[in-house]
Amino acid sequence: MTTLIVTYVICAFAVALYILRMSGLQRQILKRMAAQQLPLQSSAAEKSGD
Amino acid sequence: MQTATTMYWIVWKDLVSEYRARQAWPAMLMLGVVVTFLFSAQLDAVGESQSRMLAIQIWLAIFFSGMLSLNRSFAAERVEGCWDALRLYPIHPVWIYLAKLTVNVLALGVLQAVVFMLCIVLCNVPLLNHPWQVALLALLGNLGISAVGTLLGSVCCSDRQSAPLLAFMTLPLITPVIVAASEATRLVCDGSIGAEWWRWIGLLAVFAVVFVTAGIVLIEFLIED
Amino acid sequence: MGDNGSGKTTLLRCLAGIAQTDAGELLWHGEPAGASPELSRMLGMVAHESQLYPNLTLQENLLFAARMTRVRQPANQVSDWLERIGLSAFANSLPGEISHGMRRRVSVARGLIHKPRLVLMDEPFSGLDTEGQIWLAELLNSLQLQHQSICFTTHDIKHAQTCSDRVLVLKNGLLLKKSCPTLLENDPHKHHQAA
Amino acid sequence: MNQHTKSHSHFRPIYVGTACVMTAALVMALYFAPTEETMGHVQRILYLHVSVAWIGLLGFAVMGAAAMAYLFRRDLDWDCWSQAANEVGWLCCSLTLLTGSLWAHSAWGTWWTWDPRLTTMFILWALCSCCLVVRGSIEHPHHKARLAGIIAVLGLIDLPLVVMATRWFRGVHPVSPEMEPTMRITLLLNVVAFTIFFTVLFLRRRSQLLSERLLHSLEIQTLKIREMEILT
Numbered sequence: 001m002t003t004l005i006v007t008y009v010i011c012a013f014a015v016a017l018y019i020l021r022m023s024g025l026q027r028q029i030l031k032r033m034a035a036q037q038l039p040l041q042s043s044a045a046e047k048s049g050d
Numbered sequence: 051m052q053t054a055t056t057m058y059w060i061v062w063k064d065l066v067s068e069y070r071a072r073q074a075w076p077a078m079l080m081l082g083v084v085v086t087f088l089f090s091a092q093l094d095a096v097g098e099s100q101s102r103m104l105a106i107q108i109w110l111a112i113f114f115s116g117m118l119s120l121n122r123s124f125a126a127e128r129v130e131g132c133w134d135a136l137r138l139y140p141i142h143p144v145w146i147y148l149a150k151l152t153v154n155v156l157a158l159g160v161l162q163a164v165v166f167m168l169c170i171v172l173c174n175v176p177l178l179n180h181p182w183q184v185a186l187l188a189l190l191g192n193l194g195i196s197a198v199g200t201l202l203g204s205v206c207c208s209d210r211q212s213a214p215l216l217a218f219m220t221l222p223l224i225t226p227v228i229v230a231a232s233e234a235t236r237l238v239c240d241g242s243i244g245a246e247w248w249r250w251i252g253l254l255a256v257f258a259v260v261f262v263t264a265g266i267v268l269i270e271f272l273i274e275d
Numbered sequence: 276m277g278d279n280g281s282g283k284t285t286l287l288r289c290l291a292g293i294a295q296t297d298a299g300e301l302l303w304h305g306e307p308a309g310a311s312p313e314l315s316r317m318l319g320m321v322a323h324e325s326q327l328y329p330n331l332t333l334q335e336n337l338l339f340a341a342r343m344t345r346v347r348q349p350a351n352q353v354s355d356w357l358e359r360i361g362l363s364a365f366a367n368s369l370p371g372e373i374s375h376g377m378r379r380r381v382s383v384a385r386g387l388i389h390k391p392r393l394v395l396m397d398e399p400f401s402g403l404d405t406e407g408q409i410w411l412a413e414l415l416n417s418l419q420l421q422h423q424s425i426c427f428t429t430h431d432i433k434h435a436q437t438c439s440d441r442v443l444v445l446k447n448g449l450l451l452k453k454s455c456p457t458l459l460e461n462d463p464h465k466h467h468q469a470a
Numbered sequence: 471m472n473q474h475t476k477s478h479s480h481f482r483p484i485y486v487g488t489a490c491v492m493t494a495a496l497v498m499a500l501y502f503a504p505t506e507e508t509m510g511h512v513q514r515i516l517y518l519h520v521s522v523a524w525i526g527l528l529g530f531a532v533m534g535a536a537a538m539a540y541l542f543r544r545d546l547d548w549d550c551w552s553q554a555a556n557e558v559g560w561l562c563c564s565l566t567l568l569t570g571s572l573w574a575h576s577a578w579g580t581w582w583t584w585d586p587r588l589t590t591m592f593i594l595w596a597l598c599s600c601c602l603v604v605r606g607s608i609e610h611p612h613h614k615a616r617l618a619g620i621i622a623v624l625g626l627i628d629l630p631l632v633v634m635a636t637r638w639f640r641g642v643h644p645v646s647p648e649m650e651p652t653m654r655i656t657l658l659l660n661v662v663a664f665t666i667f668f669t670v671l672f673l674r675r676r677s678q679l680l681s682e683r684l685l686h687s688l689e690i691q692t693l694k695i696r697e698m699e700i701l702t
Binding site: 001003004006007008010011014015018019022025026029032033036 | 496500510511512514518557564674682685688689692
Binding site: 055056059060063066067068070071129130131132134135136137138139140141142 | 291292312313314315316318320322325326329330331339340342344345385
C-alpha cells in the first residue's frame, strides 16, 4: 500500500516541478516583453507585425 | 565513374595525413589494448560465465576506443578551415560521408584485429576455430558502429564544444549492435554456430544496412555549417 | 570593404553557400549557392585560414584540390601553378615549414587551380610582404583579363583602388555605401569617418 | 504575439476540462477499480505506469516527426515542436522507469530486470536525455536544432531494432495480463486522461518556446534599429 502512495506522490511532485518551471519561464518572458516596452495585449501585435 | 575516384582521393588524403600525423590510430590502439588487459586480468576471477563477460567487454572496448579515433579524425578535419574547403569542392556530400565511413571502418578493423588477437592470447578463448564467422561478425559490428559514428561525427563536430558529446550520443543509438554482437561472440566462444547465431548476424546486417542508407539519405541535409 | 566584424567574411561565406542566410535568397543563374556540383565548380574560395592540410606536402595539397575539382591533367597543372607562385623548390615541404606569406600564395593557388568563373577571397592582402602584395595585385589583374570575376575583402583603400571596379562599404553587417574606386579617393575623410 | 495571447485565453476551458478528467481518472484508479487478489493495492500502479509509458512513446514519435520536418524544411518552428515533445517525452519516460521499478520491487522483489520492454524504455530515455543535453550544450539555434534533430530521427529508425534485439535477449515482462472489465475501463480512462493532460502541457510548452524565439529575434531587431539611429 505504501509503495502505491509513494509512487503517486513522486509522480505528482515531478509533474508539479515541471509545471512550476514552465510558469517561471512564462513570467520571465512577460518581464522581457515589458522590457521591450511592449504593452502585453494590444500593441504587441502591430510592433512585431506577427 | 568520376565520383568514385574523388572518394578514393579523400580516403587517400585521410590515410596519408593520419600515417604522417599518427594522431588518432595509436591513441585508439593503446586504449583498446589497455582496456582489454584490464578486463582479461579480472576475468579469471569470474570463472564459469567467462565467455559472456568476455564478449561484452570486447565490444565495449572496441566501441569506446573507436569513438576516440572518430573524434580525433573529425577534429583534425576542422583545423585550418579545411572542412569548408572540402564542402566547397564540386562533389556530392554523400561521397564525403562514404569516404569518411571507409576510413573509420578501416580504423575499427585494425582495432578489432588487435583486440581479438589479444583476447585469444590473454583469455585462451577458442575464437580461432571459426575464423570466418568471427570475421563476418566483426565486419558487420564494425560497419554498424562506424555508420552511426561517422554520421554524428560529420554533423556534431562543426562547433568545438559538441565534439566530446560524440560517444555519449552514439552509445544509445548503437545498443542493438553491442547487444547482438556480444551475444554472437558469446555463441562463437561456446562453439555453437546454430540458428540463433545466424539470427543475431541477421540483426547486425539489418542494422548496418539501415544506418548506412540513413546516413546516405540524411547527410546532404546535415552537412552545411 | 569595412573594418573588423562588419560582416565581410559572413557575406563571403553566404555567397559561397557555406553559411545559411537568415532572410532573402542568394541565386546563381537561378540556383541557390550550394545546389549542384557543376555550380560549385564555377566557384573558388580563398579563406582567411590557409585551408591546407598540415600533414600533406604542398604538392599533395594542390594535387588533392586538382583531383577534387576534376582538373584535366592534374600533375602538370600543379607544377605550373607552383612555378607561377615561385615555390616549386618547396614542393615537398609541409605547410608548417614555410612562411605565412608563402602559405598564403599556396592557398590562393589552391583556390584557383580549377579556373573558377568567380573567385571569392577573404582578405588576401593581409600578412603578405610588399613583394607578395605586388605579386597578388598582378595575379588579380591577370585574372580580370581572362574575365574571371573576383570578389575580395580588404581593410585599406589602396588595394581597393588598384584592383577593383566596384567597392561596397560594410558597417556592422549593413551595406553603407556602393561606390567606385575613383569616388573613394576624394572623400576618404568622410568615408573613414562614416566607416 | 497576437496569435499566442489570443489562444491563451481560448485555452482556459481546456484547463478546467483536463483537471476534472484527470481527477475522475485518479479517483477511478485508486478507489473504484477492484484490487487484484495476488498483489493487492500495489497493482493500481498499473494504470499510471501504462498510461505514462504510452505517452513517453508518443512524445518520442512526435519528437522524431517534428525533427524530420525541421531537417527537410530548416524552419525553427518545427524545432519548437520537437523540443517541447522532447521535454514532455523525457518526463514521461523517467516516470515510467520510476513507476516500473517501484512496482517491480514490490511485485517481483527486484528493482530492475533486463527485459525487453524495460530495456527499450531505458534506451528511449537515454535518447531523450541525449537530445536534451545537446539542446543544453549548444547555443547556435540552427546547430542545436540540427544535432538534436538527427539524434531524434536516428532514434526513431533505431527503436524497432532495439525492440527486436532486446526481445530475443530475455523476457519476463507480462505481455497483457487478463483483467476484469472494470479494470480495463479504468485503464482506458486513465490513458485517455493522461494523454489529454500531457497534450495540453505539450502545447502550452510549445507556444511558450515559440514566443520566446520570436521575442529573442525581436530583441535583436530593436538592437539593430537603435544602432542604425546612432549611426545616421
